[in-house]
Amino acid sequence: MANDLFNSFMTGPDETGRFGKFGGRFVSETLMPLILSLEDEYEKAKTDDSFWAEMNDLWTNYVGRPSPMYFAERLTAHLGGAQIYMKRDELNHTGAHKINNVLGQIILARRMGKTRIIAETGAGQHGVATATVCAKFGLKCVVYMGAHDVERQAPNVFRMRLLGAEVIPVTSGRGTLKDAMNDALRDWVTNVRDTFYCIGTVAGPHPYPAMVRDFQAIIGKEAKAQLEEQIGRLPDTLIAAIGGGSNAMGLFFPFLDDKEVEIIGVEAGGKGVNAKMEHCASLTGGRPGVLHGNRTYLLQDDDGQILEGFSISAGLDYPGIGPEHAWLHEIGRAKYVAITDAEALEAFQLCCEQEGIIPALEPSHALAHVMKIAPDLPKDHVICMNMCGRGDKDIFTVAKALGFEMNTGA
Structure with missing residues (x-):
């Protein structure tokens, strides 16, 4: 049976992706087709028994x-x-918990024919999880990380590189998670054809907040x-x-x-x-x-x-x-x-x-x-x-x- 998390809870977003007055989809015209394509793919996956069978197998035997x-x-x-x-x-x-969500997003990316995965990371746990799953599936992985975080999270930077990811230090702003997310979004706009943006938290444009939460x-x-x-x-x-x-x-x-x-x-x-x-x-x-x-x-x-x-x-x-x-x-x-x-x-x-x-x-x-x-x-x-x-x-x-x-x- 398809996953049953979607049947009864009070908090699902409306058709605009809003939780009350919060949420929504504030993105450039370039990104809108990708966002809509991702939303469509996820809506199909939510009721697809084969999707959840793969997720449950990996949650159990890999995670x-x-x-x-x-x-x-x-x-x-x-x-x-x-x-x-x-x-x-x-x-x-x-x-950490990050791999719960990364698995779901990268399975969706593969279904959409994407071969390059980008991510942002602060503490490095989302970056490590993304690099890990990309290594498992043989996908190119690029992780944006604030330069300040690269310094204070050196063990995770080394892990990502061991796993084959390219880690790009971000020097703008204070060199932390916000700045890494800014650069990841710029990359996504530039490389729309083959790239999937794997967001690490319940933020970003709809459907990311609801999708990450569901995973x-x-x-x-x-x-x-x-x-x-x-x-x-x-x-x-x-x-x-x-x-x-x-x-x-x-x-x-x-x-x-x-x-x-x-x-x-x-x-x-x-x-x-x-x-x-x-x-x-x-x-x-x-x-x-x-x-x-x-x-x-x-x-x-x-x-x-x-x-x-x-x-x-x-x-x-x-x-x-x-x-x-x-x-x-x-x-x-x-x-x-x-x-x-x-x-x-x-x-x-x-x-x-x-x-x-x-x-x-x-x-x-x-x-x-x-x-x-x-x-x-x-x-x-x-x-x-x-x-x-x-x-x-x-x-x-x-x-x-x-x-x-x-x-x-x-």
Whole structure:
């Protein structure tokens, strides 16, 4: 049977690709035929049993799904209060949730006859996942990555190159994810015939936000079944970190109609949500605008110019957020908070010490909010957070932040 994620949820976009007043399709005339072709191909795939059979086979035998649902017993005891469960998507092949979505997009690209795949990446996990799947299928892969991120995510840059990808450092702006996405879009406009743009998050022009969400919803679908099996009911609270928001939307989506489940998204608070915009908390400190083909909340000045955000986490260092998150924020279905770099670093260390799990800096933000609220909740309250990435990519960044000098010489 075709995948059943599309049958009942309240949050699908309308025919213009909008989630309320957010989303949409703000692209050049050159790109519009490609966007419409992709939308048509995806609409066919959604009800195609052979498409989902291939996806499910690869999710199981290549990615290693389902990822475990882990009860963090020592962390729960340490914090007191609520029971803490972790959806272990960092155990996926390539070490993060990104490959869930990349597989779907590249299968679509092959169906469309595309032979060249381009992608943008911040922390490098989407780039690694894209390079991995391109290597599997023998496709040319080009990854745009901000020069600043190339420096702070060197292990992932090396992985991408090992996998055969061309990694192009982007020096415009502050050299982060926003700038990489800008250059990827320019490439796509220039190379429309053979190129497929594999977007890494629930942003961009329609159908990308809905399509990426649908592929990532395997996270929440599994989590729902696993918690029903392990504790006999749904969780009380879901928590996930948000840059563009794909791992969070993947966890949240299958629970949106379950009104008794509280949903909390955690943005990157950087040095604190302040007038200097030394953060990447678009919903906490931004306002609606248009960027990268969709309308959503953005960090911008009074004239509408996009501002450079800041976060210790390369994967959360984006001055916008997926349009569905903006919509969920406005209708009140989800709550969004900000966590600072210092709080995320504290959570990173605590997770290592208490659970023997080295988290990426992205889910460390989610865990930091868990640390804030768990002690004051009843002992039968269940929190499920998404451990969306592993931390080996971040050890140099964390070591530097903690003042630990690492000698990498021979």
